[in-house]
Amino acid sequence: xxxxxxxxxxxxxxxxxxxxxxxxxxxxxxxxxxxxxxxxxxxxxxxxxxxxxxxxxxxxxxxxxxxxxxxxxxxxxxxxxxxxxxxxxxxxxxxxxxxxxxxxxxxxxxxxxxxxxxxxxxxxxxxxxxxxxxxxxxxxxxxxxxxxxxxxxxxxxxxxxxxxxxxxxxxxxxxxxxxxxxxxxxxxxxxxxxxxxxxxxxxxxxxxxxxxxxxxxxxxxxxxxxxxxxxxxxxxxxxxxxxxxxxxxxxxxxxxxxxxxxxxxxxxxxxx
Amino acid sequence: xxxxxxxxxxxxxxxxxxxxxxxxxxxxxxxxxxxxxxxxxxxxxxxxxxxxxxxxxxxxxxxxxxxxxxxxxxxxxxxxxxxxxxxxxxxxxxxxxxxxxxxxxxxxxxxxxxxxxxxxxxxxxxxxxxxxxxxxxxxxxxxxxxxxxxxxxxxxxxxxxxxxxxxxxxxxxxxxxxxxxxxxxxxxxxxxxxxxxxxxxxxxxxxxxxxxxxxxxxxxxxxxxxxxxxxxxxxxxxxxxxxxxxxxxxxxxxxxxxxxxxxxx
Numbered sequence: 395x396x397x398x399x400x401x402x403x404x405x406x407x408x409x410x411x412x413x414x415x416x417x418x419x420x421x422x423x424x425x426x427x428x429x430x431x432x433x434x435x436x437x438x439x440x441x442x443x444x445x446x447x448x449x450x451x452x453x454x455x456x457x458x459x460x461x462x463x464x465x466x467x468x469x470x471x472x473x474x475x476x477x478x479x480x481x482x483x484x485x486x487x488x489x490x491x492x493x494x495x496x497x498x499x500x501x502x503x504x505x506x507x508x509x510x511x512x513x514x515x516x517x518x519x520x521x522x523x524x525x526x527x528x529x530x531x532x533x534x535x536x537x538x539x540x541x542x543x544x545x546x547x548x549x550x551x552x553x554x555x556x557x558x559x560x561x562x563x564x565x566x567x568x569x570x571x572x573x574x575x576x577x578x579x580x581x582x583x584x585x586x587x588x589x590x591x592x593x594x595x596x597x598x599x600x601x602x603x604x605x606x607x608x609x610x611x612x613x614x615x616x617x618x619x620x621x622x623x624x625x626x627x628x629x630x631x632x633x634x635x636x637x638x639x640x641x642x643x644x645x646x647x648x649x650x651x652x653x654x655x656x657x658x659x660x661x662x663x664x665x666x
Numbered sequence: 667x668x669x670x671x672x673x674x675x676x677x678x679x680x681x682x683x684x685x686x687x688x689x690x691x692x693x694x695x696x697x698x699x700x701x702x703x704x705x706x707x708x709x710x711x712x713x714x715x716x717x718x719x720x721x722x723x724x725x726x727x728x729x730x731x732x733x734x735x736x737x738x739x740x741x742x743x744x745x746x747x748x749x750x751x752x753x754x755x756x757x758x759x760x761x762x763x764x765x766x767x768x769x770x771x772x773x774x775x776x777x778x779x780x781x782x783x784x785x786x787x788x789x790x791x792x793x794x795x796x797x798x799x800x801x802x803x804x805x806x807x808x809x810x811x812x813x814x815x816x817x818x819x820x821x822x823x824x825x826x827x828x829x830x831x832x833x834x835x836x837x838x839x840x841x842x843x844x845x846x847x848x849x850x851x852x853x854x855x856x857x858x859x860x861x862x863x864x865x866x867x868x869x870x871x872x873x874x875x876x877x878x879x880x881x882x883x884x885x886x887x888x889x890x891x892x893x894x895x896x897x898x899x900x901x902x903x904x905x906x907x908x909x910x911x912x913x914x915x916x917x918x919x920x921x922x923x924x925x926x927x928x929x930x931x
Contacts, residue, residue: 418841425848432866436857440718444725448861471843479839482749486756568749571742572698574843575705582712591719597712 400498401506408507411480412515423519426468427526430460438591452531456590461533462617463588465520466545466610467581470552472519473512477556478573480508481563490564491663501650504560505553513549540623541616544630547639548609554639555580555605557646561653564663580606587611587629589618602629608638680768684776685783691750692784702742703788707795710734713856726857728802732882733854735793736875739785740821741846744828747781748842751832770922771915774829778822785821805888813885813894816903817878823910824849824874830918833925854879874910877903 434456435448442448481504484490493503527533559576562569586593586601587610593601601607611630615621625631657663692699714722714730754760763773796802804810828845832838850856853876859867860880870876881903884894894900 415840417835418844421841422844425844429847429851432851432862433856436717438717438719440714440721440723440726443717443857443861444723444729446861448857450863475840475843482839483752483756486753566695566698568695568746568753569698570745570749570839570842571702572705574741574745574846575702575709577843578709579705579712582709582716585716591716593715594720597715597720 396497400496400503404503404507405510406507408509408511409514411476411507412511415476419515419519423522423526426464426519426523430457430464430523430527431530434460454532454534457527457531458533458535458618459588459590459614461524461527462535462613463585463590463610465516465523466548466606466613467584468519468523469512469516469548470555470580470606471577472515473508473549473552474556474559474573474577476512477504477508478559478563478570481560482567482570485564485567485663500654501557501560501647504650505557505646508556509549509553512552535617536620538616541613543623543632544609544612544616544635547612547635548606550639551605551609551642554642554644554646558642558649561646561649561651564650564653564657580604583607584610588614602634605638605642608634677768677772680766680772681776681779684773685779686776688750688777688780689783692746692780692787699742699784699788703738703791706734706738706788707792710792710796710855717857722800724800724802727796727800728804729858729883730855731793731796731802732886733850733858733875733879734796735789736817736821736853736879736882737846737849737855738789738792739782739818740824740849740875742785742788743778743781743822743825744842744845746784747777747825747829748832748838750777751829752839755833764922764926769919771919774826774918777829778826781825782818782822785818804886807885807888807890809891810882810885812891813878813881813900813903816900816907817875817882820878820903820907820910821875823907823912823914826911826914827917830914830921833918833921849874852876854883858883871902871906877906 431452434452435450436443437456439448481490484493493500496503498506524533555576559569559573562572583597583601583604584606585591586598587607608630612623612632612635613630615625615630616623623632626633628634654663710731711722714727717723718726751760754763764770766773797804824845828838828842831841835841852859852870852873859870859876862870877899881894881899884897884899885891891900
């Protein structure tokens with residue numbers, strides 16, 4: 395019961411943070427939608443662009459794929475970025491040490507509050523992105539309850555990645571520039587999971603190790619290709635999906651524990 | 667009544683001290699800065715492969731590289747500036763710095779100087795790697811330095827605005843990430859803005875570094891500064907840089923005054 399109360403309190407705190415960050419959501423929304431709309435006609439057209447020719451027409455198929463690619467990334471973005479900044483503020487103000495007074499494991503306290511808030515925000519931002527984009531071009535996605543499985547796996551991987559970043563933050567503190575590029579890399583490499591362009595083999599191979607790729611590939615199988623969730627192997631299959639989610643969560647917990655162990659040993663949990 | 671006479675502080679010395687502090691902190695984070703440069707290079711390559719359909723289109727790389735460099739300067743300055751002042755606010759040391767007789771604007775000048783060095787330190791290796799690695803041929807003439815310097819100033823104006831907002835807005839860290847993505851996409855590091863639809867081409871001129879990148883591309887293509895001046899890019903760039911620096915300056919003074927008054931330091 396005490397555990398549930400502690401988790402509930404953390405989630406509530408996360409939601410309060412999300413509400414205080416409502417300005418950011420308002421700024422993000424038009425940008426995410428515009429990004430999805432503009433990126434479609436540019437992908438794979440390097441030579442035409444170099445010659446100064448771009449045909450600015452919206453393809454329903456491409457935009458649908460872009461939405462499917464981008465919405466899970468929004469979750470990753472919110473989970474990782476906001477956990478990082480909130481944790482950094484707690485380190486700087488010294489309140490992070492209070493986390494260790496709670497009966498729960500420190501990684502759980504840090505992750506729990508953020509995930510509820512990130513999910514709520516993502517649903518809002520993703521819904522609004524979908525709402526802004528769909529009047530411009532029809533989006534054809536096959537909605538099925540089975541999509542909740544990759545959605546959950548994506549959330550778990552997102553928590554894992556955010557915990558890795560959080561663990562690094564406890565040790566190195568000001569890693570926002572690195573954080574920025576990590577997210578860009580996650581987004582770029584997960585493009586290997588969707589039928590947008592033919593990526594080189596090395597890119598596709600490397601992408602398998604990235605946390606978002608398996609989830610997006612699985613969503614693509616279900617919501618675009620109308621395949622069953624029961625596919626075990628291959629890109630987007632259940633096994634790679636579960637292994638990625640479990641692997642990233644385990645790596646995240648380990649990285650966070652290593653980070654807080656190092657910071658406690660150095661006496662630098664708060665500030666320096 | 668006891669009168670405490672505050673020691674006179676010369677502006678160059680104060681700015682110098684702040685710059686030195688900023689550079690020392692940057693040097694302490696050199697490994698992270700190196701990682702950022704490396705990952706930014708990989709990201710840029712990834713973007714080029716996405717747009718190129720799995721290939722690097724060298725002419726496109728050449729016209730988008732200046733935008734990457736401008737982004738690296740502006741985003742490094744904004745992120746490190748915002749992170750630095752947030753750290754001081756949360757740690758309580760910003761309030762201590764207000765005990766100094768110098769105005770907050772003079773103090774931020776030193777901070778900006780250090781951020782300029784840090785920003786250029788991320789951009790220069792990227793420029794060298796991509797220019798030499800892909801055999802990109804630019805016509806480097808002394809007049810390139812004019813748009814380059816103005817682009818840096820424009821980026822610093824943006825950074826100053828972010829630093830000013832950090833004192834006031836809770837979620838500025840995450841907002842800066844979004845602004846970073848806006849600069850990356852709309853200032854030309856994905857595709858040159860000349861291929862955007864006309865209405866968008868006009869709108870993106872308000873995005874930090876866009877005008878600078880346009881002017882840089884004109885001069886690097888060998889058309890000379892006069893061409894960039896004649897097509898209106900350089901005059902507007904001067905206006906843009908001046909406005910963003912003035913706005914940032916004024917906003918910083920205002921947010922600091924307000925924070926002092928309301929105890930928000």
